[in-house]
Amino acid sequence: MSHLRYEPRPPLAETEGPLRERMLARALARWVLSHGGSARLAEMAGRAAVAELAGDTALAPLADDAREALRSEFLVGDGNQPTPFVLDAQGRFYLWRNHRDEGDVAAAVRARRTAVVPSGLDEATLAALFPGGDPARDGEQRQAVRAVGGRRLFVLTGGPGTGKTTTVLRMLLRLQRDGLAGQGVAVAAPTGKAAQRLVQSLRQEAERLRAHLPPDWQPELDSLPTADALTVHRLLAYSPTRNAYTRGPDSPIEAGVVVVDEASMLDLAQLRALLRALRPEAALVLVGDADQLNPVGAGSVLMDLVAVLEAQGAPELVRLRHSFRADTRLVPVNEAVRAGDGAALATALAAAGERAALHAVEAPAALAREVRRWTDTLAEAGPPAPLAASGSATPALRALAARQLLCALRDGPFGADAMNAAIERQLRQRWNVPADQTWFAGRMVMVTRNDYGARLFNGDVGLCLAGDDGTLQVWFESAEGGARGFAPGALPAHEPAWAITVHKSQGSEYGHVAVLLPPDPEHRILSRQLLYTALSRAKHAVEIWAPRASLEAALSRPLQRAGGLVEKLRA
Numbered sequence: 001m002s003h004l005r006y007e008p009r010p011p012l013a014e015t016e017g018p019l020r021e022r023m024l025a026r027a028l029a030r031w032v033l034s035h036g037g038s039a040r041l042a043e044m045a046g047r048a049a050v051a052e053l054a055g056d057t058a059l060a061p062l063a064d065d066a067r068e069a070l071r072s073e074f075l076v077g078d079g080n081q082p083t084p085f086v087l088d089a090q091g092r093f094y095l096w097r098n099h100r101d102e103g104d105v106a107a108a109v110r111a112r113r114t115a116v117v118p119s120g121l122d123e124a125t126l127a128a129l130f131p132g133g134d135p136a137r138d139g140e141q142r143q144a145v146r147a148v149g150g151r152r153l154f155v156l157t158g159g160p161g162t163g164k165t166t167t168v169l170r171m172l173l174r175l176q177r178d179g180l181a182g183q184g185v186a187v188a189a190p191t192g193k194a195a196q197r198l199v200q201s202l203r204q205e206a207e208r209l210r211a212h213l214p215p216d217w218q219p220e221l222d223s224l225p226t227a228d229a230l231t232v233h234r235l236l237a238y239s240p241t242r243n244a245y246t247r248g249p250d251s252p253i254e255a256g257v258v259v260v261d262e263a264s265m266l267d268l269a270q271l272r273a274l275l276r277a278l279r280p281e282a283a284l285v286l287v288g289d290a291d292q293l294n295p296v297g298a299g300s301v302l303m304d305l306v307a308v309l310e311a312q313g314a315p316e317l318v319r320l321r322h323s324f325r326a327d328t329r330l331v332p333v334n335e336a337v338r339a340g341d342g343a344a345l346a347t348a349l350a351a352a353g354e355r356a357a358l359h360a361v362e363a364p365a366a367l368a369r370e371v372r373r374w375t376d377t378l379a380e381a382g383p384p385a386p387l388a389a390s391g392s393a394t395p396a397l398r399a400l401a402a403r404q405l406l407c408a409l410r411d412g413p414f415g416a417d418a419m420n421a422a423i424e425r426q427l428r429q430r431w432n433v434p435a436d437q438t439w440f441a442g443r444m445v446m447v448t449r450n451d452y453g454a455r456l457f458n459g460d461v462g463l464c465l466a467g468d469d470g471t472l473q474v475w476f477e478s479a480e481g482g483a484r485g486f487a488p489g490a491l492p493a494h495e496p497a498w499a500i501t502v503h504k505s506q507g508s509e510y511g512h513v514a515v516l517l518p519p520d521p522e523h524r525i526l527s528r529q530l531l532y533t534a535l536s537r538a539k540h541a542v543e544i545w546a547p548r549a550s551l552e553a554a555l556s557r558p559l560q561r562a563g564g565l566v567e568k569l570r571a
């Protein structure tokens with residue numbers, strides 16, 4: 001029963017072709033038939049495996065006759081004993097592993113929710129943590145700091161710029177003061193880049209706060225985890241040789257408080273592993289935007305947890321609603337998309353004036369026009385000036401975040417790869433770059449694999465600049481501030497970054513964002529979460545490149561993954 005053992009799973013590639021799906025379905029179907037299963041079960045198993053690739057942890061409840069037939073199969077159980085497949089009481093069909101993971105997560109969450117050690121917080125301490133604050137704007141942040149005390153599970157959710165990281169910092173200071181973080185604090189995120197950003201923001205905010213807090217807070221400020229950026233994989237000490245996590249019940253994570261940021265990217269298997277690896281008395285704080293895209297792997301754990309806790313009015317959830325972004329004109333745009341409200345979106349786009357535009361891009365010719373217009377703006381200022389030996393690459397790197405094209409798809413004529421090729425071709429022409437020269441000043445790339453030695457992470461964006469002597473180097477912002485330059489040949493795997501997928505943009509912010517959706521309204525990538533994730537990356541301006549039908553399709557489709565976690569969490 002080899003398929004019972006392939007865990008933990010490496011993250012799946014962003015796009016999975018139909019060929020791979022067919023091969024997987026056929027392989028599993030063959031396995032079922034060769035182990036005495038029926039043709040019906042073979043087909044079901046194949047469907048469940050393909051559904052898992054798309055993120056579902058189970059097939060949606062089956063019709064009564066199908067349930068009856070499957071219950072008589074000896075390869076199918078009810079989940080109480082290990083069997084390759086599970087049919088639950090509601091008729092959901094599972095691969096064993098996903099059923100077990102849902103059950104384990106729900107049980108661990110239940111245990112953590114009930115184990116509360118009451119821990120009060122006096123208003124003076126709270127006020128000290130929000131110097132010069134205004135409860136009308138930061139009331140929910142204060143509530144989070146209040147409510148986290150003594151809990152073993154806490155969830156903080158909110159849209160972009162609502163102050164999640166700012167609040168995490170204050171929660172950690174409070175927990176340190178309570179002595180609850182005495183066994184140490186670990187902060188992590190699903191991706192290396194997000195982990196690095198988290199630590200960087202915590203460090204900056206801690207320094208800002210240091211100037212305002214009374215001196216007796218120095219020990220708490222000094223013990224904040226502002227040095228190590230860990231991915232969840234590293235926090236769990238993943239061992240490639242054993243294909244297993246080293247951290248688990250027998251060797252738990254040595255921390256009294258574990259914070260995981262960008263938790264919308266956590267899949268079901270990762271959350272189970274994390275919960276198993278915590279000390280029973282440790283506090284887990286999950287932080288993220290529950291309305292963002294679901295993880296690449298199966299499940300939608302943050303969305304499910306938030307839905308259940310919110311419906312119950314549970315104190316271990318706080319949703320931050322106030323946006324602290326300087327420019328709030330795009331807030332109604334994001335809210336309309338979050339709610340899937342087309343009429344509200346039209347109003348919000350109109351009210352945003354020149355900050356928002358909808359371009360009805362349906363055919364390749366219309367797309368080519370938009371790409372030309374976009375590239376003209378990028379090309380206008382010319383390639384970046386050579387960097388003097390004493391100069392800093394930081395201003396040029398910061399300028400990169402001014403404009404970003406985000407694509408729903410990677411492949412095909414409307415995908416990020418094609419957009420990058422078109423933009424690079426036009427920039428080369430405009431800047432007279434010789435055809436045989438791969439690298440040129442102004443080339444923008446994104447790292448696609450973590451390189452811990454070089455401290456470059458999947459998702460890091462770099463810019464090629466010429467030195468005084470004409471030598472080309474690729475520069476990256478460093479976590480400590482400043483920039484680090486690499487010879488182009490020394491970079492880990494990378495690709496052009498003028499256009500990136502919406503998936504890759506999670507956790508980043510840009511000034512002006514253009515979002516390209518596929519023109520086929522039936523395309524399954526289109527969802528409310530995809531559009532929300534893309535548009536909410538923008539701080540000042542957005543453009544949507546899509547026919548109205550694709551936009552409407554995206555708005556009308558809340559991405560609901562099939563599975564039974566919500567029900568188990570409610571039980």
Ligand SMILES: Nc1ncnc2c1ncn2[C@@H]1O[C@H](COP(=O)(O)OP(=O)(O)OP(=O)(O)O)[C@@H](O)[C@H]1O
Binds near residue numbers: 138158160163167509
């Ligand atoms: N209570 C507050 N008072 C004043 N400014 C605040 C407050 N909370 C957050 N901010 C400011 O709002 C901005 C966003 O805060 P923060 O980075 O904590 O938000 P976030 O929700 O983590 O954002 P992101 O969407 O980037 O993850 C920062 O500039 C921060 O200083």
